[in-house]
Amino acid sequence: MxxxxxxxxxxxxxxxxxxxxxxxxxxxxxxxxxxxxxxxxxxxxxxxxxxxxxxxxxxxxxxxxxxxxxxxxxxxxxxxxxxxxxxxxxxxxVAPPALGSDSVTRTQGRTPQSSALRDAQLFPALPEQQVVPLPVSEFVTRAGWDSSGSLNGRTVSLSGFVARDGADVLLARLVIGCCAADANPVTVRLLGPGTEGLRPDTWIEVTGVVVPGTTTRETNYTPDLTLASVRPVPAPKDPYEY
Incomplete structure:
Protein backbone atom coordinates (compact mmCIF):
# COMPACT_ATOMS: atom_id res chain seq x y z
CA MET A 1 0.00 0.00 0.00
CA VAL A 94 -23.56 5.24 7.88
CA ALA A 95 -23.05 3.77 11.35
CA PRO A 96 -24.31 0.16 11.66
CA PRO A 97 -27.33 -0.30 13.93
CA ALA A 98 -27.11 -1.66 17.45
CA LEU A 99 -27.61 -5.38 18.04
CA GLY A 100 -31.25 -6.41 18.07
CA SER A 101 -33.67 -9.32 17.95
CA ASP A 102 -31.46 -11.41 15.64
CA SER A 103 -28.85 -11.54 18.40
CA VAL A 104 -31.50 -12.76 20.83
CA THR A 105 -32.91 -15.53 18.63
CA ARG A 106 -29.42 -16.77 17.72
CA THR A 107 -28.59 -17.30 21.39
CA GLN A 108 -31.85 -18.84 22.59
CA GLY A 109 -30.18 -22.25 22.69
CA ARG A 110 -27.67 -21.01 25.24
CA THR A 111 -28.30 -20.03 28.84
CA PRO A 112 -28.31 -16.22 28.64
CA GLN A 113 -27.01 -15.43 32.09
CA SER A 114 -25.55 -12.01 32.73
CA SER A 115 -22.88 -11.50 35.38
CA ALA A 116 -25.61 -10.02 37.58
CA LEU A 117 -27.64 -13.23 37.24
CA ARG A 118 -24.68 -15.41 38.19
CA ASP A 119 -23.51 -13.35 41.15
CA ALA A 120 -26.70 -11.92 42.63
CA GLN A 121 -27.24 -12.82 46.28
CA LEU A 122 -28.78 -9.83 48.06
CA PHE A 123 -31.69 -7.78 46.81
CA PRO A 124 -32.77 -4.46 48.33
CA ALA A 125 -36.45 -3.86 48.88
CA LEU A 126 -38.37 -2.40 45.95
CA PRO A 127 -39.70 1.17 46.23
CA GLU A 128 -43.17 1.51 47.70
CA GLN A 129 -44.99 2.75 44.62
CA GLN A 130 -47.79 1.43 42.48
CA VAL A 131 -45.63 0.74 39.39
CA VAL A 132 -41.92 0.06 39.87
CA PRO A 133 -39.65 0.79 36.86
CA LEU A 134 -36.82 -1.75 36.59
CA PRO A 135 -34.06 -2.61 34.12
CA VAL A 136 -34.89 -5.87 32.37
CA SER A 137 -31.68 -7.46 33.68
CA GLU A 138 -32.62 -6.67 37.30
CA PHE A 139 -36.15 -7.95 36.78
CA VAL A 140 -34.85 -11.27 35.39
CA THR A 141 -32.28 -11.52 38.20
CA ARG A 142 -34.87 -10.94 40.92
CA ALA A 143 -37.38 -13.29 39.29
CA GLY A 144 -34.87 -16.13 39.23
CA TRP A 145 -32.74 -15.63 42.33
CA ASP A 146 -34.59 -13.61 44.96
CA SER A 147 -35.88 -16.21 47.39
CA SER A 148 -37.83 -13.52 49.26
CA GLY A 149 -40.15 -13.10 46.26
CA SER A 150 -39.82 -9.31 46.18
CA LEU A 151 -41.50 -9.19 42.74
CA ASN A 152 -44.50 -11.31 43.62
CA GLY A 153 -47.69 -9.31 43.23
CA ARG A 154 -45.81 -6.11 42.34
CA THR A 155 -46.54 -4.25 39.11
CA VAL A 156 -43.34 -3.39 37.28
CA SER A 157 -42.51 -1.28 34.23
CA LEU A 158 -39.96 -2.60 31.72
CA SER A 159 -38.70 -1.28 28.40
CA GLY A 160 -36.92 -3.16 25.64
CA PHE A 161 -37.26 -4.40 22.10
CA VAL A 162 -39.48 -7.14 20.75
CA ALA A 163 -38.04 -10.53 19.83
CA ARG A 164 -39.84 -13.72 18.87
CA ASP A 165 -39.09 -17.32 19.78
CA GLY A 166 -41.54 -19.38 17.76
CA ALA A 167 -45.00 -18.34 18.93
CA ASP A 168 -43.66 -16.59 22.03
CA VAL A 169 -43.36 -12.80 22.12
CA LEU A 170 -40.35 -11.67 24.15
CA LEU A 171 -39.27 -8.37 25.62
CA ALA A 172 -35.48 -8.31 25.34
CA ARG A 173 -32.45 -6.26 26.28
CA LEU A 174 -28.78 -6.93 25.63
CA VAL A 175 -26.38 -6.72 28.59
CA ILE A 176 -22.75 -5.90 27.85
CA GLY A 177 -19.74 -6.04 30.12
CA CYS A 178 -17.31 -4.18 27.87
CA CYS A 179 -18.55 -3.93 24.30
CA ALA A 180 -21.17 -5.28 21.90
CA ALA A 181 -18.97 -8.32 21.19
CA ASP A 182 -19.72 -9.77 24.65
CA ALA A 183 -23.45 -8.94 24.65
CA ASN A 184 -25.79 -11.41 26.35
CA PRO A 185 -29.58 -11.26 25.98
CA VAL A 186 -32.00 -11.13 28.88
CA THR A 187 -35.60 -11.83 27.94
CA VAL A 188 -39.10 -11.77 29.39
CA ARG A 189 -42.01 -13.72 27.88
CA LEU A 190 -45.08 -11.54 27.52
CA LEU A 191 -48.47 -13.05 28.32
CA GLY A 192 -51.88 -11.58 27.64
CA PRO A 193 -53.45 -9.18 25.13
CA GLY A 194 -51.50 -6.36 23.53
CA THR A 195 -48.75 -8.32 21.78
CA GLU A 196 -50.63 -8.94 18.55
CA GLY A 197 -48.87 -7.40 15.59
CA LEU A 198 -45.71 -6.40 17.46
CA ARG A 199 -42.80 -6.59 15.04
CA PRO A 200 -39.29 -7.72 16.01
CA ASP A 201 -36.96 -4.87 17.03
CA THR A 202 -39.90 -2.60 17.91
CA TRP A 203 -39.16 -0.81 21.20
CA ILE A 204 -41.96 -1.02 23.74
CA GLU A 205 -42.69 -0.22 27.36
CA VAL A 206 -44.80 -2.72 29.28
CA THR A 207 -46.29 -2.98 32.74
CA GLY A 208 -47.30 -6.21 34.39
CA VAL A 209 -46.78 -8.78 37.13
CA VAL A 210 -44.29 -11.65 37.15
CA VAL A 211 -45.50 -15.25 37.12
CA PRO A 212 -43.56 -16.79 40.05
CA GLY A 213 -41.41 -19.85 39.39
CA THR A 214 -41.02 -19.34 35.63
CA THR A 215 -37.36 -18.23 35.66
CA THR A 216 -35.60 -21.59 35.40
CA ARG A 217 -32.82 -23.23 33.42
CA GLU A 218 -35.48 -25.01 31.37
CA THR A 219 -36.89 -21.64 30.25
CA ASN A 220 -33.40 -20.17 29.64
CA TYR A 221 -34.00 -17.91 32.64
CA THR A 222 -36.86 -16.17 30.86
CA PRO A 223 -39.62 -15.22 33.34
CA ASP A 224 -43.24 -14.82 32.30
CA LEU A 225 -44.91 -11.43 32.71
CA THR A 226 -48.70 -11.09 32.77
CA LEU A 227 -49.30 -7.86 30.93
CA ALA A 228 -51.30 -4.89 32.17
CA SER A 229 -50.30 -2.48 29.37
CA VAL A 230 -48.12 -2.23 26.26
CA ARG A 231 -47.11 0.89 24.37
CA PRO A 232 -44.48 1.62 21.70
CA VAL A 233 -41.63 3.95 22.64
CA PRO A 234 -38.68 5.43 20.72
CA ALA A 235 -35.44 3.47 20.76
CA PRO A 236 -33.12 4.88 23.44
CA LYS A 237 -29.83 6.48 22.53
CA ASP A 238 -28.07 3.87 24.62
CA PRO A 239 -29.72 0.52 23.75
CA TYR A 240 -27.76 -1.69 26.15
CA GLU A 241 -27.86 -2.49 29.85
CA TYR A 242 -24.75 -2.94 32.01
Whole structure:
Protein backbone atom coordinates (compact mmCIF):
# COMPACT_ATOMS: atom_id res chain seq x y z
CA MET A 1 0.00 0.00 0.00
CA UNK A 2 1.37 3.44 -0.92
CA UNK A 3 2.09 5.96 1.81
CA UNK A 4 -0.57 8.33 0.47
CA UNK A 5 -3.24 5.66 0.87
CA UNK A 6 -2.03 4.78 4.36
CA UNK A 7 -2.14 8.39 5.49
CA UNK A 8 -5.61 9.04 4.08
CA UNK A 9 -6.90 5.83 5.68
CA UNK A 10 -5.46 6.93 9.01
CA UNK A 11 -7.20 10.32 8.79
CA UNK A 12 -10.53 8.78 7.72
CA UNK A 13 -10.46 6.10 10.41
CA UNK A 14 -9.59 8.65 13.09
CA UNK A 15 -12.33 10.93 11.81
CA UNK A 16 -14.84 8.07 11.94
CA UNK A 17 -13.92 7.39 15.57
CA UNK A 18 -14.34 11.05 16.46
CA UNK A 19 -17.68 11.22 14.66
CA UNK A 20 -19.25 8.23 16.44
CA UNK A 21 -17.81 9.26 19.82
CA UNK A 22 -19.21 12.81 19.62
CA UNK A 23 -22.66 12.05 18.16
CA UNK A 24 -23.35 9.15 20.53
CA UNK A 25 -23.19 6.32 17.97
CA UNK A 26 -20.32 4.77 19.95
CA UNK A 27 -22.96 3.53 22.41
CA UNK A 28 -23.89 0.92 19.81
CA UNK A 29 -20.50 -0.70 20.32
CA UNK A 30 -19.10 -0.01 23.81
CA UNK A 31 -20.01 1.22 27.30
CA UNK A 32 -20.32 4.98 27.97
CA UNK A 33 -17.16 4.91 30.11
CA UNK A 34 -15.11 4.20 26.98
CA UNK A 35 -15.96 7.49 25.25
CA UNK A 36 -12.80 9.39 26.39
CA UNK A 37 -10.58 6.60 25.03
CA UNK A 38 -12.35 6.62 21.65
CA UNK A 39 -12.04 10.41 21.39
CA UNK A 40 -8.35 10.26 22.32
CA UNK A 41 -7.66 7.43 19.87
CA UNK A 42 -9.47 9.17 17.02
CA UNK A 43 -7.73 12.50 17.67
CA UNK A 44 -4.28 10.85 17.73
CA UNK A 45 -4.96 8.99 14.47
CA UNK A 46 -6.12 12.16 12.72
CA UNK A 47 -3.10 14.09 14.02
CA UNK A 48 -0.64 11.40 12.93
CA UNK A 49 -2.26 11.17 9.50
CA UNK A 50 -2.20 14.94 8.96
CA UNK A 51 1.42 15.19 10.10
CA UNK A 52 2.44 12.35 7.77
CA UNK A 53 0.67 13.96 4.81
CA UNK A 54 2.32 17.29 5.55
CA UNK A 55 5.75 15.66 5.86
CA UNK A 56 5.35 13.86 2.53
CA UNK A 57 4.26 17.05 0.77
CA UNK A 58 7.31 18.91 2.07
CA UNK A 59 9.60 16.04 1.04
CA UNK A 60 8.04 15.89 -2.44
CA UNK A 61 8.58 19.61 -3.01
CA UNK A 62 12.21 19.38 -1.96
CA UNK A 63 12.81 16.42 -4.26
CA UNK A 64 11.09 18.06 -7.24
CA UNK A 65 13.33 18.56 -10.27
CA UNK A 66 12.86 19.82 -13.87
CA UNK A 67 12.99 16.22 -15.07
CA UNK A 68 10.42 15.13 -12.59
CA UNK A 69 8.36 13.35 -15.26
CA UNK A 70 11.20 11.14 -16.40
CA UNK A 71 10.10 8.23 -14.21
CA UNK A 72 6.35 8.76 -14.50
CA UNK A 73 5.98 5.62 -16.55
CA UNK A 74 7.21 3.52 -13.65
CA UNK A 75 4.60 4.80 -11.14
CA UNK A 76 1.92 2.14 -10.64
CA UNK A 77 -0.70 3.25 -8.13
CA UNK A 78 -2.03 0.40 -6.03
CA UNK A 79 -5.65 0.85 -6.98
CA UNK A 80 -6.78 -2.19 -5.02
CA UNK A 81 -5.48 -0.62 -1.81
CA UNK A 82 -8.11 2.10 -2.11
CA UNK A 83 -10.78 -0.56 -1.63
CA UNK A 84 -9.70 -0.66 2.01
CA UNK A 85 -11.36 2.73 2.39
CA UNK A 86 -14.81 1.31 1.68
CA UNK A 87 -15.48 -0.09 5.20
CA UNK A 88 -13.96 3.03 6.77
CA UNK A 89 -16.22 5.28 4.70
CA UNK A 90 -19.19 3.05 5.58
CA UNK A 91 -18.63 3.65 9.30
CA UNK A 92 -17.96 7.35 8.68
CA UNK A 93 -21.12 7.90 6.64
CA VAL A 94 -23.56 5.24 7.88
CA ALA A 95 -23.05 3.77 11.35
CA PRO A 96 -24.31 0.16 11.66
CA PRO A 97 -27.33 -0.30 13.93
CA ALA A 98 -27.11 -1.66 17.45
CA LEU A 99 -27.61 -5.38 18.04
CA GLY A 100 -31.25 -6.41 18.07
CA SER A 101 -33.67 -9.32 17.95
CA ASP A 102 -31.46 -11.41 15.64
CA SER A 103 -28.85 -11.54 18.40
CA VAL A 104 -31.50 -12.76 20.83
CA THR A 105 -32.91 -15.53 18.63
CA ARG A 106 -29.42 -16.77 17.72
CA THR A 107 -28.59 -17.30 21.39
CA GLN A 108 -31.85 -18.84 22.59
CA GLY A 109 -30.18 -22.25 22.69
CA ARG A 110 -27.67 -21.01 25.24
CA THR A 111 -28.30 -20.03 28.84
CA PRO A 112 -28.31 -16.22 28.64
CA GLN A 113 -27.01 -15.43 32.09
CA SER A 114 -25.55 -12.01 32.73
CA SER A 115 -22.88 -11.50 35.38
CA ALA A 116 -25.61 -10.02 37.58
CA LEU A 117 -27.64 -13.23 37.24
CA ARG A 118 -24.68 -15.41 38.19
CA ASP A 119 -23.51 -13.35 41.15
CA ALA A 120 -26.70 -11.92 42.63
CA GLN A 121 -27.24 -12.82 46.28
CA LEU A 122 -28.78 -9.83 48.06
CA PHE A 123 -31.69 -7.78 46.81
CA PRO A 124 -32.77 -4.46 48.33
CA ALA A 125 -36.45 -3.86 48.88
CA LEU A 126 -38.37 -2.40 45.95
CA PRO A 127 -39.70 1.17 46.23
CA GLU A 128 -43.17 1.51 47.70
CA GLN A 129 -44.99 2.75 44.62
CA GLN A 130 -47.79 1.43 42.48
CA VAL A 131 -45.63 0.74 39.39
CA VAL A 132 -41.92 0.06 39.87
CA PRO A 133 -39.65 0.79 36.86
CA LEU A 134 -36.82 -1.75 36.59
CA PRO A 135 -34.06 -2.61 34.12
CA VAL A 136 -34.89 -5.87 32.37
CA SER A 137 -31.68 -7.46 33.68
CA GLU A 138 -32.62 -6.67 37.30
CA PHE A 139 -36.15 -7.95 36.78
CA VAL A 140 -34.85 -11.27 35.39
CA THR A 141 -32.28 -11.52 38.20
CA ARG A 142 -34.87 -10.94 40.92
CA ALA A 143 -37.38 -13.29 39.29
CA GLY A 144 -34.87 -16.13 39.23
CA TRP A 145 -32.74 -15.63 42.33
CA ASP A 146 -34.59 -13.61 44.96
CA SER A 147 -35.88 -16.21 47.39
CA SER A 148 -37.83 -13.52 49.26
CA GLY A 149 -40.15 -13.10 46.26
CA SER A 150 -39.82 -9.31 46.18
CA LEU A 151 -41.50 -9.19 42.74
CA ASN A 152 -44.50 -11.31 43.62
CA GLY A 153 -47.69 -9.31 43.23
CA ARG A 154 -45.81 -6.11 42.34
CA THR A 155 -46.54 -4.25 39.11
CA VAL A 156 -43.34 -3.39 37.28
CA SER A 157 -42.51 -1.28 34.23
CA LEU A 158 -39.96 -2.60 31.72
CA SER A 159 -38.70 -1.28 28.40
CA GLY A 160 -36.92 -3.16 25.64
CA PHE A 161 -37.26 -4.40 22.10
CA VAL A 162 -39.48 -7.14 20.75
CA ALA A 163 -38.04 -10.53 19.83
CA ARG A 164 -39.84 -13.72 18.87
CA ASP A 165 -39.09 -17.32 19.78
CA GLY A 166 -41.54 -19.38 17.76
CA ALA A 167 -45.00 -18.34 18.93
CA ASP A 168 -43.66 -16.59 22.03
CA VAL A 169 -43.36 -12.80 22.12
CA LEU A 170 -40.35 -11.67 24.15
CA LEU A 171 -39.27 -8.37 25.62
CA ALA A 172 -35.48 -8.31 25.34
CA ARG A 173 -32.45 -6.26 26.28
CA LEU A 174 -28.78 -6.93 25.63
CA VAL A 175 -26.38 -6.72 28.59
CA ILE A 176 -22.75 -5.90 27.85
CA GLY A 177 -19.74 -6.04 30.12
CA CYS A 178 -17.31 -4.18 27.87
CA CYS A 179 -18.55 -3.93 24.30
CA ALA A 180 -21.17 -5.28 21.90
CA ALA A 181 -18.97 -8.32 21.19
CA ASP A 182 -19.72 -9.77 24.65
CA ALA A 183 -23.45 -8.94 24.65
CA ASN A 184 -25.79 -11.41 26.35
CA PRO A 185 -29.58 -11.26 25.98
CA VAL A 186 -32.00 -11.13 28.88
CA THR A 187 -35.60 -11.83 27.94
CA VAL A 188 -39.10 -11.77 29.39
CA ARG A 189 -42.01 -13.72 27.88
CA LEU A 190 -45.08 -11.54 27.52
CA LEU A 191 -48.47 -13.05 28.32
CA GLY A 192 -51.88 -11.58 27.64
CA PRO A 193 -53.45 -9.18 25.13
CA GLY A 194 -51.50 -6.36 23.53
CA THR A 195 -48.75 -8.32 21.78
CA GLU A 196 -50.63 -8.94 18.55
CA GLY A 197 -48.87 -7.40 15.59
CA LEU A 198 -45.71 -6.40 17.46
CA ARG A 199 -42.80 -6.59 15.04
CA PRO A 200 -39.29 -7.72 16.01
CA ASP A 201 -36.96 -4.87 17.03
CA THR A 202 -39.90 -2.60 17.91
CA TRP A 203 -39.16 -0.81 21.20
CA ILE A 204 -41.96 -1.02 23.74
CA GLU A 205 -42.69 -0.22 27.36
CA VAL A 206 -44.80 -2.72 29.28
CA THR A 207 -46.29 -2.98 32.74
CA GLY A 208 -47.30 -6.21 34.39
CA VAL A 209 -46.78 -8.78 37.13
CA VAL A 210 -44.29 -11.65 37.15
CA VAL A 211 -45.50 -15.25 37.12
CA PRO A 212 -43.56 -16.79 40.05
CA GLY A 213 -41.41 -19.85 39.39
CA THR A 214 -41.02 -19.34 35.63
CA THR A 215 -37.36 -18.23 35.66
CA THR A 216 -35.60 -21.59 35.40
CA ARG A 217 -32.82 -23.23 33.42
CA GLU A 218 -35.48 -25.01 31.37
CA THR A 219 -36.89 -21.64 30.25
CA ASN A 220 -33.40 -20.17 29.64
CA TYR A 221 -34.00 -17.91 32.64
CA THR A 222 -36.86 -16.17 30.86
CA PRO A 223 -39.62 -15.22 33.34
CA ASP A 224 -43.24 -14.82 32.30
CA LEU A 225 -44.91 -11.43 32.71
CA THR A 226 -48.70 -11.09 32.77
CA LEU A 227 -49.30 -7.86 30.93
CA ALA A 228 -51.30 -4.89 32.17
CA SER A 229 -50.30 -2.48 29.37
CA VAL A 230 -48.12 -2.23 26.26
CA ARG A 231 -47.11 0.89 24.37
CA PRO A 232 -44.48 1.62 21.70
CA VAL A 233 -41.63 3.95 22.64
CA PRO A 234 -38.68 5.43 20.72
CA ALA A 235 -35.44 3.47 20.76
CA PRO A 236 -33.12 4.88 23.44
CA LYS A 237 -29.83 6.48 22.53
CA ASP A 238 -28.07 3.87 24.62
CA PRO A 239 -29.72 0.52 23.75
CA TYR A 240 -27.76 -1.69 26.15
CA GLU A 241 -27.86 -2.49 29.85
CA TYR A 242 -24.75 -2.94 32.01
Missing amino acids: RRETQNILLVLLGGALLKISLNGDYLRYVKPAHQPWIIAGGAIMVLLGVLAIGRDLVAARRAAAPAGHAHEGHQHPARSAWLLMVPVLAVFL
